Amino acid sequence: MKKSNLMLQLTLITTLLGISLLIINLIFLSLFSLSIVSIFIIPTGFFVYQYMKYKENREIEERFPDFLRDVAQNIRTGMTIPQAITATKDTYYGALSTHIRKIVVQIDWGIPLDKILTDFANTTTKPLRRTVSTIIDTYRGGGDIASIFDSTGKSSVEINRINKERSSIVYNQMLTGYVIFFVFIGVLIMMQIYLIPSLKTFSSSEIGNTSTFSELGSFYADTFRMLIILQGLFSGLVIGKLSEGSIISGLKHSIILVIVGSLALLIFI
Known part of the structure; x- marks a missing residue:
């Protein structure tokens, strides 16, 4: 199979998959996180091909x-x-x-x-x-x-x-990138677990209107999910650039960070 055909097929598959998920979500589910995931799936095929090409060149x-x-x-x-x-x-x-x-x-x-x-x-x-x-x-x-x-x-x-x-020299910088991301996740989780409920408690005792802060809590949860996905994606690309001199090589780090961040979201938020 020619490389151009492989790139076209991968791009077409992930584009159709991402758009299909996005349409289904908008019509039936209306989940903010799924919309973000669907959007990220669309260019995945192209980036996967570029990473395969990068590994081959190496x-x-x-x-x-x-x-x-x-x-x-x-x-x-x-x-x-x-x-x-x-x-x-x-x-x-x-x-x-x-x-x-x-x-x-x-x-x-x-x-x-x-x-x-x-x-x-x-x-x-x-x-x-x-x-x-x-x-x-x-x-x-x-x-x-x-x-x-x-x-x-x-x-x-x-x-x-x-x-x-x-x-090898920039290995410590790579570890620092991972640590910063995990700290970022921890801060967002703590805010969602402790800060947002405190605001709800304050609103119910002082104002008596819990619906507004309930919606606000849902908004923050969705925002935190988006931030973790974005942070994981771009942190991985930066780590790849620092450690191997190529942004494309950072895709594997981005995938790891996004998966870890998504699992943390499912467990704690």
């Missing part, structure tokens, strides 16, 4: 140095560059294997190698595009291509190592 970045090292070794045995690349087609490189098999097929068709590599680079991330661009320039200039494959592979390994170190 795996390609991690396995690309292995591919470069194997190609360099094949070149040193006397193979030409196309032969060296073709010899790796049966080696498993995770998500990169699909791209390598496509490159091998294009080589068999007689497509110029620099065009093949350029097309491959255009489907990858910026760090890989820079690496492939260096390889293409060396290939066109007739330099020591085996050494370039080795050096670019080592550079890619170093970049991956730095990214992992950055993730």
Whole structure:
């Protein structure tokens, strides 16, 4: 299945599901929380696809140095560059294997190698595009291509190592984001459990009109639900940006926080 078709299908499914839930809720249930959930479901398919693409690109970045090292070794045995690349087609490189098999097929068709590599680079991330661009320039200039494959592979390994170190360094910041969210939930729950009932008690004793404050309590409960969902969503995205350098990577954190927040709402509010 082509990636564009997958994105279209996921987006269509979640959009139809979200709109259907929203219409059913507006006609039959009129639940504020369900309306919010329905609205958030609509773009879920697109974001899920983007996250899948992000994970695939990360795996390609991690396995690309292995591919470069194997190609360099094949070149040193006397193979030409196309032969060296073709010899790796049966080696498993995770998500990169699909791209390598496509490159091998294009080589068999007689497509110029620099065009093949350029097309491959255009489907990858910026760090890989820079690496492939260096390889293409060396290939066109007739330099020591085996050494370039080795050096670019080592550079890619170093970049991956730095990214992992950055993730470890900002781990405490990620934990801080979770703690802040849980504190936020706790504050809202305490307000709903203790503050709102106190206002109701005060109104019944001083004013004698409990209906207004009953409606006010329901309003605050709905507002707190919306705030927790919004806070969980955007806190997760920020955590992903801090820890992995990508907002899309924060989707998993957003899902965790929204689920935890929703469970807290069901239990306490």
